Amino acid sequence: MADDLAPAASLQAWWGMHQEIDTLIITPRDMGRIDAAAAASGLASYGLMERAGQAVAAAALRRFPGAHRFVVLCGPGNNGGDGYVAARALEAAGAEVAVHALGDPSALRGDAAIALRHFGGAPRALAEYGPRPGDVVVDALFGAGLSRDLPDEAVQVVEAVRRHALPVLAVDLPSGIDGRTGEVRGAAFEAVATVTFMCRKPGHLLLPGRTLSGDVEVFDIGIPGRILAVHAGHVRVNTPYVWRLAEPQQTGATHKYVRGHLAVFSGPATATGAARLSAAAGLRAGAGLVTVLSPTDALFANAARLTGVMLKDVDGEADLAALLEDERLKTFVLGPGFGDAGRARAYAGLIAAKGRRLVLDADGISAFRDTPDALFGLFAGGDTRLVLTPHDGEFARLFPDLAGDGTLSKIDRAQKAAARSHAAVILKGADTVIAAPDGRALVNENAPPWLATAGSGDVLAGIVGAHLTQGMPAFEAAASAVWRHGEAGSIAGKGLTAEDLPEAIPPWPAA
Ligand SMILES: NC(=O)C1=CN([C@@H]2O[C@H](COP(=O)(O)OP(=O)(O)OC[C@H]3O[C@@H](n4cnc5c(N)ncnc54)[C@H](O)[C@@H]3O)[C@@H](O)[C@H]2O)[C@@H](O)CC1
Ligand SMILES: [K+]
Numbered sequence: 001m002a003d004d005l006a007p008a009a010s011l012q013a014w015w016g017m018h019q020e021i022d023t024l025i026i027t028p029r030d031m032g033r034i035d036a037a038a039a040a041s042g043l044a045s046y047g048l049m050e051r052a053g054q055a056v057a058a059a060a061l062r063r064f065p066g067a068h069r070f071v072v073l074c075g076p077g078n079n080g081g082d083g084y085v086a087a088r089a090l091e092a093a094g095a096e097v098a099v100h101a102l103g104d105p106s107a108l109r110g111d112a113a114i115a116l117r118h119f120g121g122a123p124r125a126l127a128e129y130g131p132r133p134g135d136v137v138v139d140a141l142f143g144a145g146l147s148r149d150l151p152d153e154a155v156q157v158v159e160a161v162r163r164h165a166l167p168v169l170a171v172d173l174p175s176g177i178d179g180r181t182g183e184v185r186g187a188a189f190e191a192v193a194t195v196t197f198m199c200r201k202p203g204h205l206l207l208p209g210r211t212l213s214g215d216v217e218v219f220d221i222g223i224p225g226r227i228l229a230v231h232a233g234h235v236r237v238n239t240p241y242v243w244r245l246a247e248p249q250q251t252g253a254t255h256k257y258v259r260g261h262l263a264v265f266s267g268p269a270t271a272t273g274a275a276r277l278s279a280a281a282g283l284r285a286g287a288g289l290v291t292v293l294s295p296t297d298a299l300f301a302n303a304a305r306l307t308g309v310m311l312k313d314v315d316g317e318a319d320l321a322a323l324l325e326d327e328r329l330k331t332f333v334l335g336p337g338f339g340d341a342g343r344a345r346a347y348a349g350l351i352a353a354k355g356r357r358l359v360l361d362a363d364g365i366s367a368f369r370d371t372p373d374a375l376f377g378l379f380a381g382g383d384t385r386l387v388l389t390p391h392d393g394e395f396a397r398l399f400p401d402l403a404g405d406g407t408l409s410k411i412d413r414a415q416k417a418a419a420r421s422h423a424a425v426i427l428k429g430a431d432t433v434i435a436a437p438d439g440r441a442l443v444n445e446n447a448p449p450w451l452a453t454a455g456s457g458d459v460l461a462g463i464v465g466a467h468l469t470q471g472m473p474a475f476e477a478a479a480s481a482v483w484r485h486g487e488a489g490s491i492a493g494k495g496l497t498a499e500d501l502p503e504a505i506p507p508w509p510a511a
Helices: 009-017 028-040 045-063 078-092 110-119 152-163 225-231 240-246 273-284 296-303 317-323 341-353 362-366 372-378 392-398 410-421 456-469 474-492 498-504
Strands: 069-074 097-101 135-140 168-171 193-197 215-219 235-237 261-265 289-294 310-313 329-334 357-360 386-388 423-427 433-435 441-443
Touching (some): 045 078, 045 135, 045 168, 045 215, 069 078, 078 110, 078 135, 078 168, 261 273, 261 456, 273 289, 273 498, 296 310, 329 456, 341 357, 341 362, 341 372, 357 456, 362 392, 372 392, 386 410, 386 474, 410 423, 410 433, 410 441, 423 474, 433 474, 456 474, 474 498
Parallel strands (some): 069 097, 069 135, 135 168, 168 193, 289 310, 329 357, 386 423
Antiparallel strands (some): 423 433
8 A cells, every 4th residue: 555645846836826825835844844944044043933923923912912921932942932022122113011821931042032031021930920800821831842732830721711711812833733633732721813824734724723823814924935835745625726627628519528527326215315415506607517326215305306417227237337328427426315335336346447536435445445546546547537525534444454553633634635545535524634646735725614414514525526527526526515505504504404504505716
């Protein structure tokens, strides 16, 4: 199994065409490379720290004009250094400031030691901090360098601040959030807002870090975009910038077959609704034609409830094999409400053998729980023709080792799964990650919380299918589907049901 990601150099060029600095997601490891490159280019690193700390102070003053006191908590690394700069700037602005340090400040090195020297004051010990009403906490204990669980001393302060319900402004990341994974290491501050530098980190977008970061402000401390772009990895925020060049062309001459024919497999008579939701979403999302392929016993149930979408009796492999003779049927959605695992495996095999594209969702994914490698083998080689849309539970069925590896972030899991399965993987959740076999990954952030409702996934599968059948590459088809699905959730609004979603799928965003 080739799990090692070795993104091709050409990917850098791929991103280059889609480059927008504010869509970059920089891991702490990428940030190390960027720091080194910035230093090599002659940028003075203390200048970066000075601008970072000043930005934090400005945010504190702007966000908390009524603060009685700013309590700056400074850690043993450069995050603490930012804190000392901020403390100095807050004092210069006339605010009341208290500074408490974790560890011995005289042990600070490099830029952080310079920042302490410029601050000039003597920080008190962290354990001496006694929360008071009116305090605003500026959390500069740990940022990108957090490498293990928070020490007890810090945990106690986190708890005291929470007990007193004091507002927290975090520097770079709330202390305790792992910047690479978004996980809590022992305990973490819950920030009203976080000021981070240049780009967001995975910990700002992946849960629970996303929630605990509050509003994230990204401040430009002066590292040239060119350096960021070259040394960034292959993770971005899912925005139209990433896939707009792959959007299907809508010309006056667009013909329904040019826009592609999508087929969605229905489950048995007792479970047909999921397929119809997918089909309705596929039609709305731009497929020229959509057909529900129904087992014979479910034909009536489907026929009574379909308009616009066509219906065909497909009740077994022979029927499907015959249907696959029609070259215009390019894309299939298999899984929503499907039920029959044996039949799902057989259908997937036929679709793969005929070189068609497949969105495998729900029961279609679970059907391969005992033989995931058989599925991955079906779609190996050539362009990516498979899109997998698991939630965490389904993911664990196909990739139990990845699901159980606590060292991996959600981004890592999706990337490794995509490489292994030769599929574009949509790892669903409030922080959906989309990954390609070549190592590209996107984190989605436009989904409102109420989108997590029964049937929502069926709609998403249909949108992916519509995009694939219009000829979009799998990764772009998947990513743009997740984005349009999120927009549909916002448009349909709070209290939506999945039935409301197809109607609410928005047009493509203006290029
Ligand atoms: N990357 C950049 O270009 C810039 C980074 N800046 C700041 O620098 C920060 C990163 O600085 P560092 O790499 O020094 O990292 P941190 O300041 O986040 O923490 C690293 C220090 O904490 C120690 N440490 C890590 N986990 C610990 C734990 N659980 N318990 C006790 N000690 C622990 C490490 O040994 C190290 O001394 C960023 O978060 C940001 O705030 C800014 O100064 C602006 C420029
Ligand atoms: K922090």
